[in-house]
Amino acid sequence: MLRYTLRRLLQLVGVVLVLSMLIFGWLRALPGGPVSALLGERGTEEARRELTAQLGLDQPIFVQYGKFLGRALSGDFGASTGVQPGDSAIEIFLQRFPATVELSVVAIVLAVLFGIPLGYLAARRRGGWLDNLGVVGSLVGVAVPVFFLAFLLKYLFAVQLGWLPASGRQTGGLDATRVTGFFVLDGLLTREWDAAADALAHLVLPAMALATIPFAVIFRITRAAVLDVLDEDYVRTAESKGLTTSVIRRRHVLRNAMLPVVTTIGLQTGALLAGAVLTEKVFAFPGLGEALALGFERRDYPVLQLMIIMAAMVYVLVNLVVDLSYAVIDPRVRTR
Amino acid sequence: MVNTRTAAWGLRRLATVGLAGAVALSMAACAQSQRGNTDGGAGGKVGGTLTFGSEGAPKLFDPFYATDGPTFRIAHQMFEGLTGFKPGTAEIAPALAEKWEHTPDGRTWTFQLRKGVRFHDGTEFDADAVCRNFKRMSGQTGAGQSSAVSQYWVDNFGGFADGAKPSLFRSCTPKDKNTAVIELTRSTSKFPGLLGLKPFVMQSPTALEKYDANNVRAQGDSFSFPEYALQHPTGTGAFKFGKYDKANNTIELVRFDDYWGGKTKLDKLVYKIIPDETARKQELQSGAIDGYDYPAPADWAQLEKDGFQVLKRPAFNIMYLGFTQKNNDKLRDLKVRQAIAHAVNREQLVKTQLPDRAQVASQFFPDAVDGYNKDLKAIPHDPEKARQLLAEAGATGLAVNFYWPSEVTRPYMPNPKDIFGAIKADLEKVGLKVNAVTKPWNGGYLEDVDQAKADLFLLGWTGDQNTPDNFIGTFFGDPTNRFHTGSASWGQQLSGELKAADEEPDAAKRTRMYQDLNKKLINEYLPAVPLSHSPPAVVFRKDVKGFTASPLTSTGESFAPVSKG
Amino acid sequence: MSGSVSRSGSRPPTLGGRKERLDALAATAADGPGDAGVSLAASAWRRLRRNPVFLLGAAIIVLFVVVALLSPWLAAHDPTARLLEGQVSRARNEIPAAQEGFPLGGDQVGRDLLSRLLVGSQQTLMVGVFATVIGLAGGLLLGTVAGALGGWVDSLVMRVVDVMLSIPSLLLAFSIGALFPSPSQFTVILAVATVQIPIFARLLRGSMLAQRGSDHVLAARALGVRPRAIVFRHMLPNSLGPVIVQATLVLAVAIIDAAALSFLGLGNPDDSIPEWGQMLGGAQNVIDSHPNLAFWPAGCIIIVALGFTLVGESLRDALDPKNRR
DSSP states (O other): OHHHHHHHHHHHHHHHHHHHHHHHHHHHHSSSOHHHHHHGGGOOHHHHHHHHHHTTTTSOHHHHHHHHHHHHHTTOOOBOSSSSTTSBHHHHHHHHHHHHHHHHHHHHHHHHHHHHHHHHHHHHTTTSHHHHHHHHHHHHHHHSOHHHHHHHHIIIIIIISOOSOOSSSSOTTOOOOOSSSOHHHHHHHTTOHHHHHHHHHHHHHHHHHHHHHHHHHHHHHHHHHHHHHHHSHHHHHHHHHTOOHHHIIIIIIIHHHHHHHHHHHHHHHHHHHTOOHHHHHHTTOOSHHHHHHHHHHTTOHHHHHHHHHHHHHHHHHHHHHHHHHHHHHOHHHHHO | OHHHHHHHHHHHHHHHHHHHHHHHHHHHHHOOOOOOSSTTTTOSOOTTEEEEEESSOOSOSOGGGOOOHHHHHHHHHHOOOSEEEOTTSOOEEESSEEEEEEOTTSOEEEEEEOSSOBOTTSOBOOHHHHHHHHHHHHTOOGGGGOTTTSHHHHHHTBSOTTOSSOBSEEEEEEEETTEEEEEESSOOTTTTGGGGSGGGOOOOHHHHHHTTTTOOEEETTEEEOOHHHHHOOOOSSSEEEEEEEGGGTEEEEEEOTTOTTOOOSOSEEEEEEOOOHHHHHHHHHTTSOSEEEOOOHHHHHHHHHTTOEEEEOOOOEEEEEEEOTTTOGGGGSHHHHHHHHHHSOHHHHHHHHSOTTOEEOSSSSOTTSTTOOTTOOOOOOOHHHHHHHHHHTTOTTOEEEEEEEESOOBTTBSOHHHHHHHHHHHHHHTTOEEEEEEEEIIIIIHHHHHTTOOSEEEEEEEOSSSOHIIIIIHHHSSTTSTTOGGGSTTHHHHHHHHHHHHHOOOHHHHHHHHHHHHHHIIIIIOSEEEEEEOOOEEEEOTTEEOOOOOTTGGGGOOSTTOEEO | OOOOSTTTTOSOOSSSOHHHHHHHHHHHHTTSOHHHHHHHHHHHHHHHHTOHHHHHHHHHHHHHHHHHHHHHHHOSSOTTOOTTGGGOBTTTTBOOOOBTTBTTOBOTTSOBHHHHHHHHHHHHHHHHHHHHHHHHHHHHHHHHHHHHHOHHHHHHHHHHHHHHHHSOHHHHHHHHHHHSSSOOHHHHHHHHHHHHHHHHHHHHHHHHHHHHTSHHHHHHHHTTOOHHHIIIIIIHHHHHHHHHHHHHHHHHHHHHHHHHHHHTTOSOSOOSSOOHHHHHHHTGGGTTTSHHHHHHHHHHHHHHHHHHHHHHHHHHHHHOGGGGO
16 A cells, blocks of 8 residues: 555656656747747847846757756746746745635535435436436536636626626735635634635635536436446345335445545546636636636746646646545455 | 444544544634734725726836836836826826926936925935935846846836946936936936836835845746835835735735825725736626726727726827838838838728727827827828839739737737738738738747748837837837838938937927928838827726826826725 | 546546546446447447437437538528628627628628528537547557557556646647647647547557457467457457547537637637637627627537537447446
């Protein structure tokens, strides 16, 4: 188990290293760059040359990469040129990661809250109207472009009805205290209830838009898993033993069906944590996804490099954690 | 078996919950609310807070090292220069200097300073402070000399105190407590308006020193700025720096109670960074912000209908159709360039594609700038003439690479794609073969244009200050500009003429020189076709009062007289 | 699972934990030797014919393809002609409303919206099909090579695939699109396709691996059949089931992803030939003043994507050997 974990972690280092190389070369191969973004209309060939030299972009790419790697090892990933100009990339990541975590958690909670009960009920009444409705409904959710859905939600609930805030993480001028960077948690910890409520309200719409796919996935997996379990011998045995339906459901069906569902929830969370570019952009939500979109628009190399590598790392790590927890939960996996 | 597993599960779950609870509790113990007890302490909105949507994060708060709009917008509320601008216009007006005079050669300027002005840190503003500011600006060393860091200084003043490159600035001497004398190495039309530009505002010398303001360092691929620029900007303006909540993308300024210009109405001015245009609009509509800059022209009518104030600023910009003379031989022929100018239907373009109140440009800067030639008429739309000129030049059916930018809107160019489409159709009507090339603005467009890969391109400029040099000097002054006028026979001559006009100390004479130059630029040189001037707008809720829209956009608009509700 | 550009965050929009599903799909294919595949297909078809979900999806796809093929004759106007240009005003945000001969009105520059929607189906179909074919071809190459050869080749290919999968898919598409000097329909297709390559590769490789130790492959090897023949005659055909399912789902994802790229400004900037995703992306600025400009293409995309998804999912169910019991 420990050796397995270590091996996976070592693999992760390899993946990150290769990825950093790829991204580094790749970004610099793109046309344009931070020089254009910084100079705008003021650019002349000379100013352009000068700035290129100052940013060290005129050196051979492997020299640039070597320097980048050297600095990165000491924790310096460079300073942003476009997203939050002047701030260090790592600082931007640390600011925005909690935002994305908050959003992802709320989205996953929504997805689980609806996905598991509906999936269970659909499986219990396979082929019934609820089942068909659920299956088709979850697929409709998948077929709607997320940015369009986000637009609709925002337009309806924020602009037209005014029930929920249209964008951002918190209303300006609240003077909320920052402790952890998780705004809802901060509000609770410092007993600034209004700040916590305000931050939570800002999460609802983007989380709804974001939750559609995890919901669909969790619904389908729950449904399939429950169907599988209902078919298993031990459930039949339990039935034949004359156990009451509710006992069977609680003790056997749900618990055993939960294994794949838990895995799925983990994987979905990992994917969400990588940053929801489209949703965050529509809701101007200052998380990792928005930083990625902005970074691209403004060709902010240091931010893009770090964000992509971190996104990949988070994704791989969550996968690892899911695999490990799988082994912990299900002894059969461990012995294999 | 099943039961033992349940028990194990239960225990584990209990342990987890307990641990989480303990962590939360221990954190709660050390998490103290840091809210001030003054206004806003109860949370929620206070009467005197105005929230304004900004399109980008400011680079820093020390305007000397900045070039970006978001920084200048905020700096304008916190800082003032020796000179300023009359609200709602681009005319130079007294600010921290009440009056000034200069010697006939235009090289020695004496400024009478306003009395009783204090910086936000309580120190006094006097002639000594002025000269220490100039010493600081001209005395940059190391990374501070980089044109990427001190771009406005390098562009306008040239070199630094170490004398490696010639500088416009020679010296500053405090003659008495309230009189500062600034000496220049030559006369320039930019002075003293230049001192009203945000990078050259007066900052507290004490704070500059205390927070190590000059400590700019090249760090990896970028630059790192000192504490002063990030957290302690200290000026004389109506608002002082509050805090920058980066996690929430908001910047708070608070009223400066000792402001010399009378009591500021708002308690707090909050800038909320919302990069997405549609999101800004919807934040306004939902009431989360009180106003934002640069609403898309297509939204103006709708916003007005919804009961918002759309304040249209006088246009202080230019959009032009540029030629690069370097690669396409035929474009070096004036007749071909004139033919293109005649081919473009600018009246139609302005009417269908550009915002309300946009105008056809007859020359390279708008009429608000001194030196505008009222007698110069825009080159008329005349396809017949265009064809004839092309035939004369032997360029009938000429093929041109025509570049247009994607992924961008500029105040002078709200919809590049449609503008391009219209011009392309016009050019094709007179028999030119247009090879359309599009690239993202930051993804190759500017790069290619600057490297002369485009024969024809769309670009423009928003003025910083009221001097022709800020427009045509920037465009054509250096012969190695993006039009490559240097490769034309008249390129050097044009540079010389621009320099001569800029250095003329006599204002009236200078204006005449520029008027003549404008005429020559259109009739004899035509390095580009001026297309249009478009008014950018700013939008507010109905209950925001006292805001004066300026042609200089946000760098000329003070929130000091603004009130809400 | 098809990595969805559209949901950036959540890579697998289709259903299931990525790896588990891929492995399950692969296992499906490896379930039996070739002849069982026939009966699997036959039994699948039997069940599909009675499945209302499948029939609905299939009906949508057929309608979509027919419209795409016939659109030049169905459209009343030239989709590129600015027939209503006189009614357009940028300054006042005026866009031609529905009127006689133009049942849906015009677009931002005065072209007939209905004709553009009809003709747009062609490009949209093309984007979906080409992106899927390219993604499949790339995945086929990588996956077959890795799965068939095993050893260090397999390790190398799979590391590459891992790296590709660990990059947020939107970003991957983003960057591929941005790599080209100027964006076009082709770069959009390529960008969307690239995201799918590692997914197909993983799927095929898993299926190949599962089969390498299976009885019929071992038998073929014992009989002295050449390795290449084993790969092409025995292993590949047996992997087709899950690949077809995946391809159907990818068709939907590709269409949505292309729209997402347009939304981010990385779509084809030349809009003379209409495409739904591009129409939707281009309408985002006027979505609250002229919602119909966004709603029509969005509706079309949703319906077509749903069609492909319904068919894909019901195919998956039908091919699942568990359901044969």
